[in-house]
Amino acid sequence: xxxxxxxxxxxxxxxxxxxxxxxxxxxxxxxxxxxxxxxxxxxxxxxxxxxxxxxxxxxxxxxxxxxxxxxxxxxxxxxxxxxxxxxxxxxxxxxxxxxxxxxxxxxxxxxxxxxxxxxxxxxxxxxxxxxxxxxxxxxxxxxxxxxxxxxxxxxxxxxxxxxxxxxxxxxxxxxxxxxxxxxxxxxxxxxxxxxxxxxxxxxxxxxxxxxxxxxxxxxx
Amino acid sequence: xxxxxxxxxxxxxxxxxxxxxxxxxxxxxxxxxxxxxxxxxxxxxxxxxxxxxxxxxxxxxxxxxxxxxxxxxxxxxxxxxxxxxxxxxxxxxxxxxxxxxxxxxxxxxxxxxxxxxxxxxxxxxxxxxxxxxxxxxxxxxxxxxxxxxxxxxxxxxxxxxxxxxxxxxxxxxxxxxxxxxxxxxxxxxxxxxxxxxxxxxxxxxxxxxxxxxxxxxxxxxxxxxxxxxxxxxxxxxxxxxxxxxxxxxxxxxxxxxxxxxxxxxxxxxxxxxxxxxxxx
Numbered sequence: 001x002x003x004x005x006x007x008x009x010x011x012x013x014x015x016x017x018x019x020x021x022x023x024x025x026x027x028x029x030x031x032x033x034x035x036x037x038x039x040x041x042x043x044x045x046x047x048x049x050x051x052x053x054x055x056x057x058x059x060x061x062x063x064x065x066x067x068x069x070x071x072x073x074x075x076x077x078x079x080x081x082x083x084x085x086x087x088x089x090x091x092x093x094x095x096x097x098x099x100x101x102x103x104x105x106x107x108x109x110x111x112x113x114x115x116x117x118x119x120x121x122x123x124x125x126x127x128x129x130x131x132x133x134x135x136x137x138x139x140x141x142x143x144x145x146x147x148x149x150x151x152x153x154x155x156x157x158x159x160x161x162x163x164x165x166x167x168x169x170x171x172x173x174x175x176x177x178x179x180x181x182x183x184x185x186x187x188x189x190x191x192x193x194x195x196x197x198x199x200x201x202x203x204x205x206x207x208x209x210x211x212x213x214x215x216x217x218x219x220x
Numbered sequence: 221x222x223x224x225x226x227x228x229x230x231x232x233x234x235x236x237x238x239x240x241x242x243x244x245x246x247x248x249x250x251x252x253x254x255x256x257x258x259x260x261x262x263x264x265x266x267x268x269x270x271x272x273x274x275x276x277x278x279x280x281x282x283x284x285x286x287x288x289x290x291x292x293x294x295x296x297x298x299x300x301x302x303x304x305x306x307x308x309x310x311x312x313x314x315x316x317x318x319x320x321x322x323x324x325x326x327x328x329x330x331x332x333x334x335x336x337x338x339x340x341x342x343x344x345x346x347x348x349x350x351x352x353x354x355x356x357x358x359x360x361x362x363x364x365x366x367x368x369x370x371x372x373x374x375x376x377x378x379x380x381x382x383x384x385x386x387x388x389x390x391x392x393x394x395x396x397x398x399x400x401x402x403x404x405x406x407x408x409x410x411x412x413x414x415x416x417x418x419x420x421x422x423x424x425x426x427x428x429x430x431x432x433x434x435x436x437x438x439x440x441x442x443x444x445x446x447x448x449x450x451x452x453x454x455x456x457x458x459x460x461x462x463x464x465x466x467x468x469x470x471x472x473x474x475x476x477x478x479x480x481x482x483x484x485x486x487x488x489x490x491x492x493x494x495x496x497x498x499x500x
Contacts, residue, residue, distance in 0.1 A: 051308045058299060063291035070292045080295045087302045102276045109286040110249075110279050117251040118482055161284045182250045183282055189252055211246040218281050 039104035046094040054091055061105070062087075065112045072116035072186040073123065082119050086112045120186040167217035175210030178203060235264055235271065245274035249282060255481050256420075256471060263476035305431045384465045386488035388414075394486040395440075397424070397465050404456045406437065408447040413440070414485060416469065423470045425480050426455075426490075429463040439474045440467065462490040 038060070045053030062083060069086070070079035089111055097107050168176045174196065181187040181195075189207070193200040234240055247253050248261045265272040381401035386394045396409040413422060425434040435458055441447060451459065468475070469483040 051303075054308075055299070058302070062294045062298070064286075064289070066294045067289045067292040068286050071289050076292075079292065080298055083294050084298050084301050084305075087298075088305050091302075091306055101272070102280060103283070105287070106276075106279050106283045109283055113286070114251065118255075121255075122482055160281070161288075164281060164284050179250065180285075182252050184285060186251055207247075207250070207252065208243065211250070212242070215242065215246065215277075 036103055036105065039108070040099050043094060043097050043099075043104055043107075046091065047097075057090075058087060061108055064105075065108060068109055068112050069116045069119075071184060072113065073119050074185075075123065078119050078123060079116070082112060082116045086115050089115070117186045121188070163218060167214050170217060171210045171213055172206070175206045175213070178206045179210050179214070182207065235268055238270075241268070241271050241274050245271055246278050248275055249278035255483055256469075259471055259476060259481060263471070266476075305433075382459055382462065382490050382492055384462075384488035384490045386465055386467055386486040388486050394467065397488070399451070399456075399459050404451045404453075406447075406449045406451050406455075406459070408440065408449075410440070410445045410447070413467070416442070419472050421470050421472050421474055422467050422485060423474045423480065425466045425468060426458045426462045427464045427466060428458065428461050430461050432463070434466065434480045436474065436478065436480075437465075439470075459490070464489045 039057065042053045042057040042060070046057065065086065066079055066083045069082040070076065073079050073082060086108075090108060093111075097104065168180075171179075178192050178196075181192050182189075187195075189200050189203045192207075193203045196203065235244075244253070244257075244261050244264075248258060253261065261271065261275075265275065382399045384397045386397065388394055393411045394413045395411055398407045398409075399405065400407070408424070416422060422440040424437040424440055426437055427434045437451075437455060437458075438449065464487055466480065466487045467485045468480040469485055470481055475481060
């Protein structure tokens, strides 16, 4: 935050001198990091209607957020459309972000993730009507390999990562896999049921019990 | 009446129970709730702090995974699509490649409804010509029959301005929506809409040609075959800029978030009648 200079902007628009507190956007733009403080500042400026701050926010986060959209949709075009829709929503809902309730990146990523889940469900319904066969199980196999890697090595140093990694490792394997399949790749309970060749109700039970244990562990 | 209030109170109390809050919040963040329940949760969060806090808890705990996700640079034109949709193009320049700024946004939401419809109706190789024209022609064939037979305003001296025949995925007409330019009235003839339960509503939306966003024209009242609604100036502008109309299934009273759910029940392209007369 030290590098973010606070300056007074004199808005000469309409011939009025309108003082408002703002950050030095050129300075923040040059910062290579997209730390939480920087994102909070940018969102605060967005709330004031600063479109320049919005563009910097996009520059700093679009790659990461597009990666999340792609992780779920597995289609470059769909991911980009999700990203576009998400940023439109971010701007329209910028007043809803409250820094005391959650982190800025979490807020941004959640908007993208929920939109990507919707997109995935929609694309999937369309694929069901396609004449070309959509090899969902091939995708699931690929994802499961990644999930196994992920659940084994999420922890790379940070406390929250270690905590999640540790707590996931305490779950039964199928519980953690089901949770990660849903969160990371947007698989529905029915998809997971098909993969494990297990009734949906059993999958619901795995996820429910897994989440309960995860919650207890993460709250410790 | 008191029984109904009791039920509502019981329902509200249920959403305060820790186990219910935990279940809804975790499944919400995991993305495993059905669209209707998800909308319900979004609605509940406005008044249920425990639920909102629990959702925040899960989002914060699991976002670690999102931090670890590999970046993917967005398309060069994505930023211009966003700014164009938000009407801020002149103010913000990200030095992006200029392409048709609306192309992708149009494809985003419109593709949902357009593909949903055309994939089913026009899946045959016979329909290899642009489906937009075919679907418009199809709408008009139904329109002529439907408006002549059903619409009591068809003999009115007032000129129809825009019409849309909304059909389901199989092409069965659900309703005909007509607007009258002089009085700025919307008239909806309900032909055959699906039955819904008491906790659901059907909501009519207009999808803009300009920014591809859907905006509500209101909930369709149950049990009525003819609905007439006076449009506001803002709604009339939406009609003039409309690409299509859609009907979605929402929770009772309409979408709590001002956006259509993904459960599109029917859809129809808006056709400006004068243009059709000229082209016919």
